[in-house]
Amino acid sequence: MQAEKVSLDTSGAQGLLLGSLSLDLGLFGGGTPTYTVGGTITGYNGTGLVLQNNGGSNYTVPAGATNFTLPSGIADGSTFSVTVATAPGNPPQQCMVAGGTGTINAADEVGVSISCTDNTWGATTVGANMTGISGAPYLAGGIDNNGKGVIVYTSNTNQNLMWSSVSAPSTLWAAGTSIGATGSAITMLDFDISQNGTGIGIWQRGLLTPFLSAYFNGSAWSSIQNVGTTSHNSLQINMNAAGGGLITAIENSNSLAFKNTAAADFATNIGLTATSICSGNPYDATTSSSGRAAVGCGDAQSYLQLYERVGSSFILENAPGIQSQNIDTSINDSGNILAAYIGLYDSNLYLSHRSGGIWSGATVIENGGDVNDAATAIDSTGNMLVAWYRLSGSLCISRKLAANTSWSVAQCATVDSGVGGKVILAVNDAGYGYVGLMRATGGSSPRRYYVDSVDTRGQIAFPATLTIRRTNFAGHSPPFVLSVNATGQGMWATTDSNNGGTSYFVFAEVLQ
Known part of the structure; x- marks a missing residue:
């Protein structure tokens, strides 16, 4: 109960006797x-x-x-x-x-x-049937802050680009809608969605053609734009929270090309700016929520170099001196950077990070021979997370809290052994998200997709056995998409085949 109080301030001669009197009227029944x-x-x-x-x-x-x-x-x-x-x-x-x-x-x-x-994963209905596809279909996607999942995929022998979406509380994906016919088979595709629901799709039709792009306003697509004039060996789009993006590509001259883009200038600011900072693989680009960007890539001898975009240029920030065969990078709004990479010859898993403007040396987090792939994440306060797949049958994580100088002891979850795998970390600024693994096998054994919750602070218990979300029998090398929004809602997707590779469909789940 809360009682009402009043104060009586007396004056004159009476004040000499009473002074200041405070009465709690609720105790005497005089208030409400x-x-x-x-x-x-x-x-x-x-x-x-x-x-x-x-x-x-x-x-x-x-x-x-x-x-x-x-x-x-x-x-x-x-x-x-x-x-x-x-x-x-x-x-x-x-x-x-x-x-x-x-x-x-x-x-x-x-x-x-x-x-x-x-909440549990739902909306598992296929996005659309992709009939008539020969070879591996392409797929990309993400989830915005309203819990809307969006997927972009190829259809009609990869000559038509489609999209579909699902919004809470619906359990059905919308029927696939064409973004546009491409005229020839798509050979590369990427798409990313911002927190506000806008997105950018990029794709290429063959190795000797420029790539195309379209802007997604949350419900419809812009006209298709011809971006760039040379062929590219790889394409990436990374969106920031406000709806801007960074398109990066490795050109046929083995140099990095990039474009900053947003809704206001997307249709007019066409073309990529070429820079000679990279010579090819390994290559990975990343952006933070506010648009800070970093790129990890190899020089002509595959020695890893780590760059940060400053203004309209990329500045070399660190060169660990390690020849690498793959890399994954992350950056947050404060400029903390984390890179995980596997040695080209020793197969060790290395980490390099920048915290408070200071770079660490190249740290071996696991000796080589068993590590196949790795992924990284940084939250807004600088807590760092790395995940990697061991071919012998485990997925491991390690954390470095912003207040610590060392990495935690590895925690490992049991998964199936395999001949290869793809690890993805999708973690938001609050440090919550998902770790995913596509486990590949040889021969007729099925592929398996694992997805589980994870965080940068260690507040979520890492499971002893990773959860299998899908067993895939498709006769192709399927894509694997994993995304998270600011409140921890997630989406993952892949493609599969009903009949041994003559027709395909999208399998996509959201956790809203």
Whole structure:
């Protein structure tokens, strides 16, 4: 109960006797007492749970809370109605209210019960049937901050580019819609979506043609633009939170070309700016939420070089002196950079990172022979995460907290052994996200797709066995897409075949 207080300030001769008198009228029945509403919370593992009473008075429940009391008092005889205004994120959860309505009866209400559970993967319906495809179909996609998943894929012997989407709470993907006929078979494709729902798709039709691009405004596509005049060996698009993007490519001259782009200049600012910073593989580009960008790539002898974009140029920031066969890079808004790379000859897994403007040396996190692929992530505060696949049958992670100088002992989850694999980390600025593995095998054994939750801070227990999301029997080398938004909603996708490789379909799931 909350009591109303008044103060009496006397004056004159009477003040000599009474001074200043404070009376709690609620104790003497002279005021109108108010009462609070609260109760218990179970299963609240995320952050950002917001409760309301009678449609207002928002109250954000602290992370990890097991009980709550709404701060606004209500009078005796008044009704109350406790509802969830905003569900938790990171991880995404649903919360149900029991005993949330009633009438105050001269006492605080403590019997409201809120139970929260983690959301599960859904919307598994195929995006569309991709009939008539010969060879491996192409696929890319992502999820925006509203939980809308978008996929872009090829159809009609890779000569038509399609897209589909799904928005919460729907469990069905929309029918595939054409972005446009390409005239000849697509040989490369990438797409990325920003937090605000805009995106950019890029693709190329053969090795001797320029690549094409289109801008997605959240519901429709722009006209297709011809971007660049030379052929490219690889293409990447990385979007920032505001809807701008960085297109990077390795040209046939084995040099990096790039383009900054956004909705305002997409149709007019055509063409890539060539720079001679890279000579080819390994190559990986990354951007932060605010648009900071880094590139890791090899020189003519595959020695790794790490660049950061400053203005309109890329500046060499670090050269670890290691010949590398692949690389994955990450950067955050503060300019912290993390690169994981595998030695070309010793097969060691190396890490190099920049924290507070200072670069580490090349650190061996695991000796070679068993490491096949690795991925990296950095959250907004500088906590770092690396994941890698061991061909002998495990996926491992290690963390370096921003306050620490060393990496944690590796935690490993059991997966199937294989002859190769692709590791993806999709982690948001809050440090929550997903780790994915596409495990490849030889012969007639199926491919398997694993996806599980992960975080940079170690607050989520890493499983002993990674969760299998899909067993894939397609007779091709399928793409693998994994994405996360700011509240931890996720999407992953691949392609599969029903009949040994004569027709294909998209398999895509979202966790909203």
